[in-house]
Amino acid sequence: MIELLSQAAFWLFIIVTVGSAVVVVFHKRVIYSAFALLFTFFGVAGLYVFLAADFLAASQVLIYVGGILTLIIFGVFVTAKIYTMTIPQQTHQRFLALIPVLVIAGVLMYVLFTADWKVIDHPNQPTTARLGKLLLTTYLVPFEVASVLLLAALIGAMRLARPREEDHEQ
């Protein structure tokens, strides 16, 4: 029974993720796309749970659903004429694009179905404490480099977003 329920939940998350992702890409109104993205992020968080990555799922909800998406929706709301605005949806060279898409999809499918993944021994244990320990011991250098990366992004974003000082003074 548990097995069946878990299977049902898994497929529910799959449908929510993929279905809403399709809406994000194909909907002509940007506001609908923004809200559909909410469900995509949420569905991905659910998939993380099935991969025994509890902390990752929680931070996915907190950061993407709670933070970034709220920001996107605010951005969409404060944009004038958002309800009537439509995004151009023409696809150029549709058939030419189909070839690499099919090749990549085929290769990835082949990989997924033939792969002999290395399976870890004890899934379904809480990961938060272990992650915290690893980040400050084994993965200290990557952790610090990631923070430098964010610093670069922060400085760069501010430089690009700020108006020229000359314009500002006028």
Place this chain on the structure above:
Amino acid sequence: MNLTPILTPLILGAGAIVVLLADLLAGKGNKTVAQVVALAVIVFAGIATVAVWGRGGPAFYGQVSGDGFASFFNLIFLLVAFLVVLTSPSYLKRSGSNYGEYYVLLLLAVLGMTFMASGTDLLIIFLGLETMSISLYVLVGFHKQRPRSNEAALKYLLLGAFFTGFLLYGIALVYGSTGSTNLEAIADYVKAASTPLGGYMGIGLALLLIGLIFKIAIVPFHFWSPDVYDGAPTPVTAFMSTAVKAAAFAAAMRIFYHPAMTLGIPWDKALWVLAVLTITVGNLAALSQSSIKRMLAYSSITHAGYLLVGFIARNELGASGMLYYLFSYGFMNVGAFTIAYLVNRRGDGSYSLSDYAQLGARNPVLALLMSIFMLSLTGIPPLAGFFGKFYVFSAAVQAGYVWLVIIGVLNSVISVFYYLRVMVIMYMREAEDLKDLERVPSVGFAALVCGLAIVLLGLFSGSLLEVARNSILTIL
């Protein structure tokens, strides 16, 4: 704790913050302070790199290694960054984007590169690449008033993000099949595996390689590079065509020169095709350019192809030849872009070749330096450019890729046309208006350093090759 392997990036990271604060304290309008502090940081990092040369060894759970290989590349990055910082202010002033953040982002980009060269864990290499890329996206679009700079930044960002996806997917597949991102651990797993790990591990490595050669602009992943190189501020273009390529090659060598990473897959055959395409496409496109900046952009695609020849050879001479090539290519290309910038001071960003008419009479020193850069890029002895090509081609012959070398040499002959055309224009074409060039001492000094370095590296090519040979011992 052994901090030696990450000494250079530590100095760069701390230095970037010092530059930020110094720029703030110096007040508005005074950007010389930021430049001088940035130069001091680079010199300091360079001294530190030489002082601990190759003595870092693996550290931090085998995630970084401060071996000679990393030291050699760190020196390349720092030398290029030094020359670029020296030449940047006059460009930034002219373009109305003279801000201290420029130097901060440049230092952080170099920091990312040092991790690409010293990382022995895919996670570190990925983070280094991203730190470098994010800084570059902003630097490319730094000239905000110029639409083409914006276009270039957006193009680079979108395609860069896409190819980062490739890289990350590759890392995920490698991790999924071996259970580790550490290069040594992956190699041990591959060696101990009872069944050969072909298939998806190979696809993972292929995706990883695609992510890296996108940054080097190898055909067919080069479509972004002429537009981005053309649109970016000229000093940034000089930086990207040399240091960024060196960093991506460093990471590729570190990963793919590991004996366990071949998996019995014929990488050389696939790369053989790419190398031929890269050399030929870059060359043919460079032939028809009327803008020197675009010509140099296409020529840098061709040079990436020559370097790929050394990469395919996969032997001692090939690897040390690549190091020599990248080292000297930094001087050649930064020098050529510096002169291109000095000569085309009309500010319209056209960088037309016709501006060079009568340069030999107007400014003999600049014309002589430009001739040295062009001859070196062509590969005329005894300049450094010749020896770089000579080493990688000899290595390819040693490894049995005779046809590849024949195609490479034929292309070098074609390239004589567009490099020497610049010289012909400088010395033989009549000019319509003989405007005097503005003199910018620091930029002229940088060009002079590049010219001298090319001559000296050519004369003492054996000594640098010896250093390069000692530097690659840990990765082959």
